[in-house]
Amino acid sequence: MKLPDFEAWAVFAKVVETGSFGRAAADLGIAKGTVSKAVTRLEARIGARLFHRTSRKLALTEAGASARDAAARILAEGEAAEALAQDAAAQMRGRVRLAAPMSFGVLHVAPRLPDFLSRHPGLSIDLHLSDDLVDLVGGGFDLGLRIAALTASSLRARRLCTVHRSLVATPAYLARCGRPAHPHDLSDHACLGYAYLPTPDRWRFVASDGREAAVVPNGPLRANNADALAPALRAGLGLAVQPDFMIWEDLRDGRLERVLPDWSPPRIDLHLVTPPGDPRPARVTALIGFLAKALSNAPWSDPGGYARGAAAPPASAV
Missing domain, CATH: 3.40.190.290 (D-Maltodextrin-Binding Protein; domain 2)
Structure with missing residues (x-):
């Protein structure tokens, strides 16, 4: 069994949070193309589109809406785990x-x-x-x-x-x-x-x-x-x-x-x-x-x- 694509789900959550591929890329410090590829990778994996995309508007599909909260938790848990690890590494303990x-x-x-x-x-x-x-x-x-x-x-x-x-x-x-x-x-x-x-x-x-x-x-x-x-x-x-x-x-x-x-x-x-x-x-x-x-x-x-x-x-x- 393949592991979930945690990175791509975190990128998806950041797009939902910011409402834009460009703003998500800026927040994450990565290229806009990398954000787009991560979302496309997820869509290919689940077999459904996550966003309705036009030149002016980005809206969640039914599949995207159903995954939104779980993806947000993945992003939040990942950020929390990283912060805890960084804090532990910086402390003179252990x-x-x-x-x-x-x-x-x-x-x-x-x-x-x-x-x-x-x-x-x-x-x-x-x-x-x-x-x-x-x-x-x-x-x-x-x-x-x-x-x-x-x-x-x-x-x-x-x-x-x-x-x-x-x-x-x-x-x-x-x-x-x-x-x-x-x-x-x-x-x-x-x-x-x-x-x-x-x-x-x-x-x-x-x-x-x-x-x-x-x-x-x-x-x-x-x-x-x-x-x-x-x-x-x-x-x-x-x-x-x-x-x-x-x-x-x-x-x-x-x-x-x-x-x-x-x-x-x-x-x-x-x-x-x-x-x-x-x-x-x-x-x-x-x-x-x-x-x-x-x-x-x-x-x-x-x-x-x-x-x-x-x-x-x-x-x-x-």
């Missing part, structure tokens, strides 16, 4: 569904949410944490945070900052096993692997002069969450490629050291991604602005910051 990577979400998103929620007591947040690539549209999410080199898609993306990654180890491990001078030397070292790297079975590095190298890591532990590698890494059981947002305190305090400082994994960035389409509800726009400001200015996102040898920032900045 729920925002946010997806984020597990470790990053626990360390740097969840601690910031109380501040946002205290500013907007009418809002709630449904925070979904996973290192899987979450389907924002299929999962019904309003926005997501992704740490990756993004590929082309229909999602709208806003880059916030570069996420620096480093090969690191404890001073004790380096004293015991030696310090590699080139990525190829890692074949002789214990490597702690993260399963969700783009190429988990091959670590890729780029030198400051543009040279590239790849090595097959081998070691005692591989996990699908970076936090799970931290105890083994800090216990000196091997080396690992870790993002600065996880290890800045260890680097600052000397518990970990950067290895191969002239080589780094391929660049990745932190992005805010949202489903396609406009406009966004005000509650979503508010959370996007809040997260963008907080995460773009995070201390660990500054390549010249304390995690790379400069003085540590005040505690309030962390």
Whole structure:
């Protein structure tokens, strides 16, 4: 069964209300021809004329008169539904569904949410944490945070900052096993692997002069969450490629050291991604602005910051 042509019935109601195709078109902000086509479409569908039309007069037929009140209700209900939706979208009320990577979400998103929620007591947040690539549209999410080199898609993306990654180890491990001078030397070292790297079975590095190298890591532990590698890494059981947002305190305090400082994994960035389409509800726009400001200015996102040898920032900045 085909749905009723609600748009055409609303146009018909506006013609009846204004008494003119031209005035109806002006009220609706559409062309007069579009109004005429909508009415003609309805007449073809019901098999009867809705208006007697002359150059000077527009009058309802019997069929038009019988449909007038119902069509007016369709127009009024549609306008009311739209007004209610617009009002709800403009209000800072309701729920925002946010997806984020597990470790990053626990360390740097969840601690910031109380501040946002205290500013907007009418809002709630449904925070979904996973290192899987979450389907924002299929999962019904309003926005997501992704740490990756993004590929082309229909999602709208806003880059916030570069996420620096480093090969690191404890001073004790380096004293015991030696310090590699080139990525190829890692074949002789214990490597702690993260399963969700783009190429988990091959670590890729780029030198400051543009040279590239790849090595097959081998070691005692591989996990699908970076936090799970931290105890083994800090216990000196091997080396690992870790993002600065996880290890800045260890680097600052000397518990970990950067290895191969002239080589780094391929660049990745932190992005805010949202489903396609406009406009966004005000509650979503508010959370996007809040997260963008907080995460773009995070201390660990500054390549010249304390995690790379400069003085540590005040505690309030962390």
